[in-house]
């Protein structure tokens with residue numbers, strides 16, 4: 276018995292024992308912990324022991340607990356495995372949609388509400404993740420990045436054309452990439468500044484936006500010699516070379532005189548990555564159908580080729 280214990284007494288006012296400590300006549304009560312608190316406390320200890328046994332809880336040296344660095348517990352619980360299982364379930368759910376899509380034409384997709392819904396939902400998600408950075412969230416495009424909602428196509432707007440564009444890319448690193456290169460007429464000194472001015476007026480006259488007769492006449496000769504091999508003699512372009520139609524008022528790089536001159540000076544070189552190695556074929560099908568359905572798709576009875 277310590278000196279303090281000898282001084283323990285029962286406090287008359289509260290009926291509780293004191294600890295025996297006393298400072299200037301103030302005595303410390305030894306109030307027991309409330310029962311409810313104690314039960315929760317013991318309950319927590321019991322819960323922790325059960326948890327250790329059943330759930331992953333302890334760090335373990337590599338090799339001691341299989342592939343993980345912690346004990347797995349009797350339930351062998353793993354969030355990682357749960358996520359993998361959830362993804363598998365999602366894949367299985369989508370596999371049905373992708374399987375139905377295989378070999379279907381756009382006309383068939385449009386006539387099958389379930390398939391159409393699948394294409395729009397899957398396409399929207401994949402487009403947002405992979406394409407919106409360059410083509411815009413609504414696929415409206417930016418200068419140098421084509422609008423995919425309209426019926427103006429550089430390389431073709433059929434289901435197969437779009438699918439091919441996505442698979443191999445444009446001026447991409449893919450061995451079969453769609454490719455062509457307009458010369459940089461000014462930078463590489465193929466045409467003088469005044470010749471570029473003249474041919475610009477000719478190009479603008481094709482869509483009715485220049486009326487400088489002298490320049491247009493001089494420019495026409497230059498166009499025939501330098502530009503018609505790609506943009507065709509009538510200026511309507513060539514999809515095999517991705518050469519745009521210059522007679523409409525739809526401009527990829529802008530339609531002011533300065534913008535057109537600048538493009539002829541430096542030569543455009545639009546790059547679109549290939550998606551073959553990044554998206555599987557079924558996803559490319561869904562995406563191609565989605566882009567087609569955005570508007571402006573051509574020949575809805577065609578089926579995707581390549582698989």
Ligand code: HEC
Nearest residue numbers: 405406409419420421427428429430431445517545546547
């Ligand atoms: C890094 C930017 C970039 C990304 C990402 C990108 N594109 Fe493109 N895309 C371009 C450019 C630039 C062109 C135009 C190339 C040219 O001038 O010929 C283009 C052209 C296209 C064309 C051809 C249009 C036509 O008129 O023939 C289609 C279709 C297309 N993109 C769809 C997509 C889809 C679908 C995705 C997402 C999987 C995507 N693009 C992702 C830059 C991109």
Ligand code: HEC
Nearest residue numbers: 455456457501502505517518519526527528529543544545
């Ligand atoms: C070797 C083929 C080739 C030749 C030759 C060529 N072009 Fe092009 N031109 C293209 C291609 C391909 C594009 C689109 C490139 C891109 O998007 O990156 C283009 C784009 C353009 C554009 C931009 C159109 C837009 O919508 O913004 C203009 C303007 C143009 N060319 C004018 C000319 C003129 C003028 C000449 C002759 C002096 C010429 N091109 C010669 C292939 C050619």
